[in-house]
Amino acid sequence: DIRNTPIDGSQHGVGLYALADNGTARTLDVVGNTIYGFQKNGMALSGANLTVLAKGNNVTGAGPVNFIAQNGIQLGINATGVIDSNAVSGFAYTPYTWASTGILVYSASGSISVTRNSVLESMVGIWYINSQGTVSSNSVSNTLAGMGSTPFWWGIVADPGKGNSKQPPVAGYDMELSSLKPETALKSAASLTTTVNRNEMNGGGNGTGIE
Numbered sequence: 108d109i110r111n112t113p114i115d116g117s118q119h120g121v122g123l124y125a126l127a128d129n130g131t132a133r134t135l136d137v138v139g140n141t142i143y144g145f146q147k148n149g150m151a152l153s154g155a156n157l158t159v160l161a162k163g164n165n166v167t168g169a170g171p172v173n174f175i176a177q178n179g180i181q182l183g184i185n186a187t188g189v190i191d192s193n194a195v196s197g198f199a200y201t202p203y204t205w206a207s208t209g210i211l212v213y214s215a216s217g218s219i220s221v222t223r224n225s226v227l228e229s230m231v232g233i234w235y236i237n238s239q240g241t242v243s244s245n246s247v248s249n250t251l252a253g254m255g256s257t258p259f260w261w262g263i264v265a266d267p268g269k270g271n272s273k274q275p276p277v278a279g280y281d282m283e284l285s286s287l288k289p290e291t292a293l294k295s296a297a298s299l300t301t302t303v304n305r306n307e308m309n310g311g312g313n314g315t316g317i318e
Contacts, residue, residue, distance in 0.1 A: 110146035116174040120146025122166070127157035128185070135188075136160045143167040149179045149195075152186055155216060159188030168197035168207070170228065171255030176200040176207040179229070183213030183238065189220045196227035199257040206231050209247075212238040221245065228253035232308070234264045239299040242306060250311040262308035262316045265301045 110120045122145040127133035133156055142149045142164060149166035152159045159182055166179040179195040182188055190210055200207040209229035212219050219240035225248075226232040232247035247262040254260060308316045 108144040110144060114146055114169060114172075114175070118147055118175075121148045121151045123150045123152075124148075125150075125152045125157060125159070126154045128154035130156060132156050132158070134158045134160075137162070137164060139163045141165045141167075145177075147175065147177060148181050149177075150181060151178075152180075152182045152188070153184035155185035157186040157188070159186060160191070161188065161193060162191045164193045166193065166195045168229075170197040170253075171199035171201050171257050173201045173256075176205040176230075178207065178211045179209045179226075181208075181211040181213060182219065183211070183215045183236075185214065185216045187215055187217040187219060189222070190224060191220070192223045194225045194227075195229065196225075198229040199254050199260070200230060201256045201258075203258050206234070208232075208234045210234070212236065212240070214238060215240075229260070230254070230257055231261045231264055233262070234266065235301055236266045237299070239301045242301065242303045244305045246307045248307075248309040248311070249314065251313065254311070254313075260310065260314040261318055262310065262314065263303055263306060264318045265299075265303065267299055 122142040125135050168177045177198050179198050195209040198207040198209050208231040209226035210233045212235045215238040222243045224245045249260050
């Protein structure tokens with residue numbers, strides 16, 4: 108159990124953490140694991156020298172909570188790799204001031220493939236921030252009961268990042284949902300190309316499919 112007792116909003120407690128940024132190339136295969144009982148992230152996989160295969164894992168969050176924005180599988184900070192055939196569920200932050208994400212690709216390097224994953228009951232199912240690649244053949248599904256008091260959610264988001272800070276916006280990009288000006292929220296230093304195809308999304312009567 109990698110969390111405080113009881114679990115709270117402290118920003119620590121990761122199920123599986125990897126960082127490779129010392130100039131030596133590293134390959135990490137994360138295959139067939141069951142990860143739960145963490146506080147912040149199920150996986151945090153980072154660094155310019157890290158190439159990851161995350162496949163066939165089951166990652167379960169705390170569900171809709173009001174004290175911490177958890178993430179299931181986070182790949183980024185210049186790492187690269189493939190996220191394939193994982194089952195991710197239970198990531199929602201009910202205050203809606205930050206986003207909780209099933210699969211988060213954050214300032215990654217190269218082209219990231221997120222394919223054939225099942226993401227359930229997550230505020231943002233799959234979120235690319237300042238990253239590019241392919242999002243294909245995933246199933247993203249939420250229900251009103253499973254999301255608790257979370258007011259809104261997204262299936263897949265391709266986000267070029269907010270300027271140099273690359274900080275996820277507080278809410279959505281739709282003007283009625285965000286206080287950020289479009290030119291502020293959607294500014295990126297480089298051209299990014301992401302392909303989103305063959306995914307299945309069910310918002311349970313709420314939310315946005317692809318943004």
